[in-house]
Amino acid sequence: MDQQDRIIKVDINETMKSSYIDYSMSVIVARALPDVRDGFKPVHRRILFDMMEQGITSDKATKKSARIVGDVLGKYHPHGDSSVYGALVRLAQPWAMRYTLVDGQGNFGSVDGDGAAAMRYTEARLTKLGEVMMDDLYKDTVDFQPTYDDSNTEPTVLSTKIPNLLVNGATGIAVGMATNIPTHNLGEVIDGCVAYIDNPDIDTDGLMQYIKGPDFPTGGIICGIDGIKEAYETGRGRIVIRSKTDFETDGQHEKIIVNEIPYNVNKSELIKRIADLVNEKKIEGISNVNDESDREGMRIVIDLKRDANSNVVLNKLYKMTELQSSFSVNCIAIVRKRPKTLTLKDCIKEFVDHRHEVTIRRTKFDKKKAEERAHLLQALIIASDNIDEVVQIIKSSKTPQEAQTRLMERFGFDEAQAKYVVDMRLSQLTGLQQEKLHAEYNDLLKLIEYLQQILDDPELCKKVMKDELIEVKEKYGDERKTVIDPRGSQNFNPEDFYADDACVVTISHLGYIKRTPLTEFRTQARGGVGSKGGSAREADFIEHIYPATGHNTMMFFTQKGRCYWMKVYDIPEGGKTFKGRAVQNMLNIDSDDKATAFICIKNINDQEFVDNHNLMFCTKMGIVKKTAFANYARPRSTGIIAINLVEGDMVKDVLLTSGTDEIMIASRDGRAIRFVENTVRVMGRGATGVKALKLNGPDDEIVGMISLQKPEGLSEEEMINDPTIPTVLVVSENGYGKRSSIFDYRITNRNGKGIKTLNITEKTGKLIAIKSVTDDDDLMIINKSGIAIRLALKTVRIQGRNTQGVTLINLKKRNDAISSVCKVEHEEVEDDENVPDADGQTNMTYKETPEVENTNNETSEE
Numbered sequence: 024m025d026q027q028d029r030i031i032k033v034d035i036n037e038t039m040k041s042s043y044i045d046y047s048m049s050v051i052v053a054r055a056l057p058d059v060r061d062g063f064k065p066v067h068r069r070i071l072f073d074m075m076e077q078g079i080t081s082d083k084a085t086k087k088s089a090r091i092v093g094d095v096l097g098k099y100h101p102h103g104d105s106s107v108y109g110a111l112v113r114l115a116q117p118w119a120m121r122y123t124l125v126d127g128q129g130n131f132g133s134v135d136g137d138g139a140a141a142m143r144y145t146e147a148r149l150t151k152l153g154e155v156m157m158d159d160l161y162k163d164t165v166d167f168q169p170t171y172d173d174s175n176t177e178p179t180v181l182s183t184k185i186p187n188l189l190v191n192g193a194t195g196i197a198v199g200m201a202t203n204i205p206t207h208n209l210g211e212v213i214d215g216c217v218a219y220i221d222n223p224d225i226d227t228d229g230l231m232q233y234i235k236g237p238d239f240p241t242g243g244i245i246c247g248i249d250g251i252k253e254a255y256e257t258g259r260g261r262i263v264i265r266s267k268t269d270f271e272t273d274g275q276h277e278k279i280i281v282n283e284i285p286y287n288v289n290k291s292e293l294i295k296r297i298a299d300l301v302n303e304k305k306i307e308g309i310s311n312v313n314d315e316s317d318r319e320g321m322r323i324v325i326d327l328k329r330d331a332n333s334n335v336v337l338n339k340l341y342k343m344t345e346l347q348s349s350f351s352v353n354c355i356a357i358v359r360k361r362p363k364t365l366t367l368k369d370c371i372k373e374f375v376d377h378r379h380e381v382t383i384r385r386t387k388f389d390k391k392k393a394e395e396r397a398h399l400l401q402a403l404i405i406a407s408d409n410i411d412e413v414v415q416i417i418k419s420s421k422t423p424q425e426a427q428t429r430l431m432e433r434f435g436f437d438e439a440q441a442k443y444v445v446d447m448r449l450s451q452l453t454g455l456q457q458e459k460l461h462a463e464y465n466d467l468l469k470l471i472e473y474l475q476q477i478l479d480d481p482e483l484c485k486k487v488m489k490d491e492l493i494e495v496k497e498k499y500g501d502e503r504k505t506v507i508d509p510r511g512s513q514n515f516n517p518e519d520f521y522a523d524d525a526c527v528v529t530i531s532h533l534g535y536i537k538r539t540p541l542t543e544f545r546t547q548a549r550g551g552v553g554s555k556g557g558s559a560r561e562a563d564f565i566e567h568i569y570p571a572t573g574h575n576t577m578m579f580f581t582q583k584g585r586c587y588w589m590k591v592y593d594i595p596e597g598g599k600t601f602k603g604r605a606v607q608n609m610l611n612i613d614s615d616d617k618a619t620a621f622i623c624i625k626n627i628n629d630q631e632f633v634d635n636h637n638l639m640f641c642t643k644m645g646i647v648k649k650t651a652f653a654n655y656a657r658p659r660s661t662g663i664i665a666i667n668l669v670e671g672d673m674v675k676d677v678l679l680t681s682g683t684d685e686i687m688i689a690s691r692d693g694r695a696i697r698f699v700e701n702t703v704r705v706m707g708r709g710a711t712g713v714k715a716l717k718l719n720g721p722d723d724e725i726v727g728m729i730s731l732q733k734p735e736g737l738s739e740e741e742m743i744n745d746p747t748i749p750t751v752l753v754v755s756e757n758g759y760g761k762r763s764s765i766f767d768y769r770i771t772n773r774n775g776k777g778i779k780t781l782n783i784t785e786k787t788g789k790l791i792a793i794k795s796v797t798d799d800d801d802l803m804i805i806n807k808s809g810i811a812i813r814l815a816l817k818t819v820r821i822q823g824r825n826t827q828g829v830t831l832i833n834l835k836k837r838n839d840a841i842s843s844v845c846k847v848e849h850e851e852v853e854d855d856e857n858v859p860d861a862d863g864q865t866n867m868t869y870k871e872t873p874e875v876e877n878t879n880n881e882t883s884e885e
């Protein structure tokens with residue numbers, strides 16, 4: 024033939040298309056995806072079948088893995104030895120398989136990701152459960168096919184009594200598709216199968232009454248059931264798994280103990296990842312990580328620093344490491360030689376159908392064998408009844424064939440019966456053996472009748488299937504390893520990464536903001552000089568101080584009347600000497616504007632709270648405005664207009680009110696007015712407001728505002744003597760302050776001149792703050808030089824309204840002035856003799872200034 028004639032021209036596009044389709048279907052059907060009936064890929068099925076063929080069962084000694092792998096390669100699986108050994112190793116790993124099917128001896132790897140030893144070192148045998156996978160395999164229950172070289176046959180599917188696809192799951196990457204099926208609890212899946220047999224119309228919710236969700240060999244906690252239900256209903260879903268953790272305390276240090284990790288997570292890589300995050304300072308509060316796992320179980324110990332919040336650290340670990348991971352369910356399996364996405368009900372239906380076919384085929388096989396045996400026994404019984412004649416026929420025949428023919432003619436035997444009689448031993452015809460023959464024959468007749476009933480009665484067939492499944496459950500079932508938390512959230516809120524601890528937010532004159540843990544400010548005795556409270560940069564000082572907790576939403580109101588929002592945990596945290604960060608950069612405040620008033624809200628999304636509160640604004644010029652809080656409850660990054668100000672005015676203070684509060688406003692010249700909130704009508708955001716207090720002159724201005732809520736049912740005397748009832752605290756710029764009863768300030772109409780609240784002298788200086796306080800509060804004071812003091816307000820006794828008060832902080836030593844004050848939660852006083860002051864000296868208590876009564880008669884000017 025000419026060389027040119029041997030060349031066949033084809034379209035390369037069509038050839039590539041057809042060849043690739045053939046290749047992809049071969050990979051999908053015959054290599055990468057499991058069969059829905061037994062849950063196995065061909066390689067796993069061939070390994071188990073070969074071990075059964077070799078007799079490497081649970082009651083026998085283990086055999087070298089190399090021998091098993093070589094036999095599988097030579098007879099059934101013409102692929103690489105590493106792939107076969109890898110499949111064998113996985114079948115023996117208890118952290119990969121929910122129920123191991125191979126019992127491995129030697130190094131079969133670890134949950135740390137260590138590889139198994141070479142196959143020449145390890146040994147293996149089937150587990151009892153692995154043998155159950157092949158029960159009745161040799162009773163014509165499944166189809167066999169020729170092996171790749173036609174030298175043997177192999178099963179196309181195993182006759183398993185275990186719903187292995189769900190129980191042990193599967194994972195595989197084919198061409199253009201992949202499967203990822205989670206493991207489940209054997210007892211639960213069998214219960215689901217039994218429920219389906221009883222009611223084929225059962226839905227996913229019904230099945231989930233029995234099959235709660237995946238049950239992973241490494242345990243862990245599944246967060247929520249939405250992902251489970253989606254996966255069960257559609258065949259696709261995302262299941263979030265968290266590690267099972269606990270807290271331990273060792274002295275003053277807490278530890279996070281990890282006892283279980285999510286499925287398919289490498290423990291050593293997890294520990295390395297945690298260490299890297301700590302070194303990179305992406306997670307703070309961890310001092311050390313140790314792996315204390317042993318043969319008793321897993322134990323990862325994460326040591327925390329003394330001041331670390333264990334819940335916050337754990338939430339960060341969940342977010343940034345595989346202590347929490349997701350399992351993407353993609354339930355694809357081979358159904359009648361085609362890949363198909365399966366729901367939970369589909370998986371159970373296909374397995375039950377397979378079990379039904381196996382049961383019917385096994386029953387037919389057993390019935391056929393029983394009938395064949397009964398047929399032979401029938402001839403044997405006839406022969407025993409006519410033993411002399413049978414012996415005479417056999418004895419007188421020249422050949423066995425002649426004896427068979429004569430027996431067939433004499434007793435009506437068929438060929439099989441005649442041959443059996445000729446081949447039998449005479450000992451079978453003794454009297455004792457005859458009784459056994461009759462008993463066996465009768466038992467066989469009963470068995471044949473029962474087997475025929477199974478074939479004829481579908482309900483009886485179902486009962487047989489259920490009984491077999493329940494037997495497997497009782498023998499091999501166990502408790503769940505994975506906990507399902509139906510209320511568990513698989514997502515994180517930002518609050519999960521920050522402690523809700525008390526702190527102090529400060530803003531400097533130049534606009535730098537920071538938050539400092541309240542615990543850094545220790546309570547000192549009244550009259551102390553304080554300790555360093557902030558950076559005292561030249562031309563800058565702490566101008567505002569406000570108490571908060573980490574999860575609060577802080578609302579900022581600028582002097583120009585705009586409102587901005589920020590979570591307190593977003594404010595940079597630092598110690599007393601930390602500079603902070605420019606608030607303009609964080610809130611997009613104009614460069615010629617700055618924040619002058621603040622409020623903190625616990626939950627700005629609480630609609631009931633929002634609907635029942637107002638914001639009361641107070642400006643420097645004594646104007647107040649009340650607006651429904653709902654107008655400010657939707658944060659915007661660009662801010663919103665909060666109040667319309669007249670020229671030269673600015674926002675001085677903002678309060679949350681209930682609608683029935685009493686309001687007090689104080690001015691720099693030491694005057695105050697008290698009026699009822701409902702005398703100020705609710706206005707819109709763009710309104711200016713109404714006059715509340717007339718100022719003394721051009722140098723006078725509003726310094727602050729408080730709201731008071733008087734409890735009902737108490738007399739004035741009872742309220743004065745009750746330390747839990749708020750009192751009015753005023754503080755002057757030179758460190759003096761006093762507390763007075765609210766009854767020293769009578770209620771008047773707004774827009775009056777008010778009455779004197781502090782006897783202003785050169786020694787006291789002007790009024791700078793007014794607060795509503797009780798004995799259960801502490802007071803934080805910060806000077807312009809950055810010195811801070813925290814004192815218990817129960818040490819400040821209640822005085823008359825017209826006095827100059829007592830020394831709260833000693834400013835003489837520094838020629839300093841108070842910049843800002845705020846009330847915070849009370850802390851027990853420490854021994855001040857050992858508390859160093861701002862100069863490193865121990866604190867001393869200063870003599871309090873005596874009360875000085877006002878000699879002038881003050882009247883309220885309306």
